[in-house]
Amino acid sequence: MRLVLPAGTTETALIDGISAAGAAPELMEHTPSADVEILEYGEPVASPVTPVSPNGCPTPAAVTRAVRDVVGFDVAVIDAGLTRSTAAPTVELGGGPGTDIREASAVPAATAAFDRAYDYGTSLPDDRLMIGETVPGGTTTALSVLTALGEPAGVSSSLPTNPVERKRRVVDEALAASDLEPGDCEDAPLEAIEAVGDPVQPTVAGIAAGALEAGTAVTLAGGTQMVAVAAVLRHAGIDAGLSIATTSFVADEQGDRLAEACERFDCELTVTDPGFDERDHVAMQRYCAGEAKEGVGMGGALSLVPDGEMAAVRDRLETICTRLGIESGPEDDPTTERTADGPAEGGRGP
Template identity: 70%
Template sequence: MRTQAGVQDAATRRRGASMRLILAAGTTETALVDGISAAGETPELMAHTPPGDAEILVYGEPVRSPVTPVSPTGCVTPAAVTRAVREVCGFPVTVVDAGLAAPTAAPTVDVDAAPGADVRAERAVPNASGIFERARSLGTSLPDDEILLGETVPGGTTTALGVLTALGEEIGVSSSLPTNPLDRKRAVVDEGLAASGLDPGDAAGDPLTAIEAVGDPVQATVAGLATGALAGGTAVTLAGGTQQLAIAAALRHAGVGGPVSVATTSFVAADRGDDLDAAADRLDLDLRVSDPGFDEGDHVAMERYCAGEVKEGVAMGGALSLVPDRELPAVRDRFVAACGRLGVGDVVDTDPQSATDGTDGEETRDVTAPPSEGR
């Protein structure tokens, strides 16, 4: 069931309850497949995207990471949106190292997750069960009434498609840019399933097998956190788009019942509306959609989001679901300020098509700011 997040929903959810945003940050070599991800011009830069996102969320700008994830047309990472919401609404953040390939200055909780392999390998996440169990233990121990679970992992929509296909779920996936290279993703997933000796649907009822074969370590982490939190009586919102639908499907295939929410953005809903609603109904999810009102702004980053770039990530939709309608102008102002700190100006004179030619993710441009806590 879909609901439009707004003032009533936000006020009801936050009154008298403790809430925490948990960001699972990791990597998968699937992002290095040609035409799959634009999260960095080189493997070295791509590895810094999740650490940079974590630092922006925690400190307001990169501290140790040498790059800021920004598309060639000026579409800044959704971490800047989530950070803007945090500055307006205020909530604690925990970052979980879910397979980082580069260090981050953000404090992290370790679940002993290594970076994921290419899904075309025999096993993309060999230690998926161990990651899941350690994350489940962490989730069970959380003292919060509610958690928002977000992710940052370049190539994550491809691994989401892999897990959904292995589970036999016919749910399409979105892309971070207007041109979605879905055929390329499907071809990569087909190769991955073949390498693992699986056909579509073979892992139905066994989500850890699906993640091990064609997933990524972030999925194992988020699924474990959600499972443990729900068992401990903590309400769970999966903050994101189609990548979080893959997690929701994994939970249901594992027999996890009870209420689960997915909170995403209007940009994902516009791109995958019918699929999103059908999946939410089939998986018995409370679907919340939030519109940041970027069409009311004239900053280049807002324009690029409205044009269909990026759409979601770093718990953007979940964070926006916390914002009362009257506070959205303040969030937009903070977002513009964050863009200024990150070196993203009002005008970027580039060809938008250069960022949409069969890619999936943010491009990591070398835009750095002086290290500070960004408050």
């Protein structure tokens, strides 16, 4: 099993109040680079930030790394528009960061990014493939693409209280900037991404399409951002079998909407509860309180954990949290996001 993780950035994440992925702009652009270092090495190596919320909730990369330590799987990180360099090995497919979706073109090279990713997907030797993502602001761009496709749109959030009305206002402004109405891109999903998406979306969609064409079983590892990718694939006429694997945190927030979306796009849905409510640890308590919820392939990784092994994952997560500077006590002893010079405001989430 291989986890392919496209990582990128979009200026959409800098819009006030829509993402927990780093409260300060100078921190947020480092988040995906730090995520992939945590996934590869268990902690940031070159990145000057450790993505931990002010309340002590670590990036989902810590959970995915904990699963990797317990069950083992290969990882391939794709540079899908990183703003900051990373010490983790990456596959370079070209393309740059995304702009604010309220500009006329959010991902000008979306079609080229899809094509390069498609070729990469067809070249992979795996029988089974899991594709994740890390891109701050990604739930807002997912909502934008779903709206442009004319799909009923409900998305998750990295924040405990989902600022969905704020996101919808941003989406309305984005569609207006691109002279689009909801549903105008129904038959042109890559145009939807070009206008109001982010650079990770065409990369995930392209890898998935190429792998499916090659006969590989594909699971989209994530929540509502992967629902948007599934919508792009179906609107592109790709009807091969497809799965989505996410966390109970996303499923609980979305209720019936997630299952209905997966049924609409003919995707098998797997939801995994990591049992974080069984531990008196600030990191796991914050997930149970609604922070972060998903990202960096977390839900897909958790779905790989055999019966009886989830306790080992929780044990390993506690060890990783200690390495990241998160105290083991309950949430009344929060930590903050840390930079090379000391604590700073910030957080992480999809």
